[in-house]
Amino acid sequence: MTSTRMPFFSVVIPTYNRAALLERTLASVFAQEETDYEVLVVDDGSTDGTLELLAGQGERVRVLRQHNAGPGVARNAGIREAKGEYVAFLDSDDVWFPWTLATYRKVLREQGMPSVVMGRSLDFAREDELSVVRREPEQVVLFPDYVSSSGDRTPRTACVLAVKTEALRRVEGFTAARIAGEDHDLLMRLGLEPGFAWVRAPVTMGYRKHPGSESSSMEKSHQGTVYQLMQERLGRYPGGASREKERLELMLYGVRHVSHWLLSLGRTELALDLYRRSLPFHRVLPRWRYMVGFPAKAAWVHLRQRVRGRRAEASPE
Template sequence: MPFFSIIIPTYNRARLLERTLASVFTQECTDYEVLVVDDGSTDDTEDVLARHSGRVRVLRQRNQGQGVARNLAIQHAAGTYAVFLDSDDLWFPWTLTTYLQAIDMYGSPSVVMGTVASFGREEELAPVGREPFRAWAFTDYLASAPEPFIRTACVIAVRLEALRRVGGFTARRIASEDHDLLFRLGTEPGFVWIQAPLVVGYRQHDHSSSRSLEQSHQGLRFQLEQEQAGHYPGGAARRRDRLTLILRGVRHVTRWLTEHGRPDLAVDLYRRSLGAHLEVPRWRYLLGFPPWMMAASLRHLRR
């Protein structure tokens, strides 16, 4: 039984997938299996995977989105921990070793999260070195709410039993489905954030799913609805932790939507989060966002 199950969903990224797999195969830690889920690709993905048939387990489905693709791999995974890697991102040789160090040092936490190095061209990753290990440990994920580091599924290792217990990813085609998963894992015992070394090269390009305006709006709307319906763990005692995390995302996304010409979606999120922002409260955002949005919208129209 492998210790790590590396889960890579992919859709029409044959060229980038080849580079992603190459970064996996250079890992210092070799106690892993690789599961690639082809989410209905129509390019040369099948040929790329055929070249690695002895090193990769391939699962296929009709195109249903990366959440459903990841869930299919979770069903078939055999490792103790699942590690997620997007098919356009890259690992450093020390990535799995770093996760393993955190797991051993902090008593097998439910969730370990690393830190990314963003890049547009691969040569931009050349200066990234293996810094000394630094990490923060928390009783659970929700306890990390006051810390403003970037959170995403492309840099997490999760105990497979915990993933299955909370039901994996939502099947909805939304952005921030990884944040929804983290909220549902919120009270699972043990969360570690690895500050250094950096463990993932996060590729930024125009086709990144995180750049979809409508899906980003839907993702934050979904989180607000889930919180309102009481679907996230921790009850009233942990509500402030959950709201701190959700509303941080709302504030980021409303500004981003406005700057990219969708103030209508930003207003919808502002309205839906109004009560929660009053509860926390966040007066600077509540009073400052409307005039900022109007000014930003005018600037966008004048371009």
Template sequence: MPLFSVVIPTYNRASLLEQTLASVFAQTLTDHEVLVVDDGSTDGTSALLARYGDRIRVFRQDNAGQGVARNLGIREARGDYVAFLDSDDLWPPWTLATFQQVIREQGAPTVVMGRARAFQSPGELSDLEPVPFIARSFADYLASADATFVRTACAVAVRTEALRRVGGFSAKRISAEDYDLLYRLGIEPGFVYVESPVTLGYRQHAESSSRDFDRGYEGTLFLLEQERRGSYPGGAARRRERLAMLLFGLRHVTHWMLEHGRSRQALALYARGLRFHRVVPRWRYLLGFPPWVLAASLRSRR
């Protein structure tokens, strides 16, 4: 049985998927299997995947979204850990070896999160180096609530049995399904964040799901509703930690939407978060955001 099952969901990204797979096959650690879940592609994805033969395990489904595709990969995984990689992103050669080092040195934590570098052209990653290993360890994911690192939920390796126990990803077509998963894994023992080296090249382009404003809006609402319903683990004792992370994300999304002319959606999310901000208030945001929305609206009318 391999240490890692690399799960790659894909939909109509044949040209980018080839680069992604090349970065997986360039890994210095070979104790892994590669699972590609074709989410109903209609381009040349099938022909591309056929060229790899038994180097990869291919699964196909009708188009149902990334969450459903990843869940199929989780069900079929044979490894102790599932390492997720989107079909437009790239790994430097040391990614899986770095995750293996964490697992060996940190007592096999449930979740390992890497550090990402954004790029548009692969050449922008040419200066990456396997610099000295630095990692921060926490009792569980919620215990990292006050840490200031950038959370890259698309750059994680997770114990396979834990993924199956919490039910995998939401089937909703939202852009926050990975953060929802992390919150549901919130009290599973052991969370490690790799500060160094960079373990993911995160591609930024017009088709990136992270730039879908409506999905970002719906995803943030979904996370808040899950918290309201008590769907996340930890109960009242861990509520402050959950809200610290949830509301940090909400503030980021509202500013992002405001910058792109989505004032109504930004204000709606602000209002939805008010009840939660009573627990972990951020007064500069609470008092300052409505005037920022007003100023943005006035500028757009000129």
């Protein structure tokens, strides 16, 4: 699993107060068919039994510790210490399937060692939901770089990544901002690194759905989307004017998804804030259906909420 020579993969797992789930996550790593890897767990200032759990793992895990600074900073600590040619990221509440790293390595070899590999996840709330997952034949779509994938509307799973270590260091890893969607921001900054392999099959990760999931925070999802828009406005994503429309296709697809999601959850103010902030970018493409239709939809949702609120106030106890 670990050896004196350089491993092919460095598995980086940030964690904070998830001792009860981390053990299952690590078990899914140790069950990998591919054995040429090292495991780095970055403890982000946990106050539960995480360090005790990790101490029991022996030499199978390298443990890094830091004061609580968020998952982006924790992952960057792992990137700095990684010895592998590729870094594979896994969150401490999610799980891999036995074939995950073997699939990534096979794809990397067959596709000319692209800079970025992105897998596919399956949402689950109970462990028994994973029992239906079977190992399917590999289905891979290859692009010259990540930005080139802008026209593909297949839903993306940006939390399932294996990336060349040197490319991660070149773009300085993850943002330190405590936002949801920091993995999408990373992909945008990796946008012109040569080679992007998108593994459509088999499923490579189980994404645990629970109240503690970062993406369940509406405010953080809003902040993360705003952050990406700001980075684009400041010219911090690669490609310049010649790749602008491709970048906007990628980014605004996410904006529309998040704004509709926020609206469905009754957060009209956050949804409309995203709409307003993204409007100048939508005019570049443009996306008239969203530009014209979203405010009307938001007004209808707001009106419906007010009517329901008044009915609730008027109804007898």
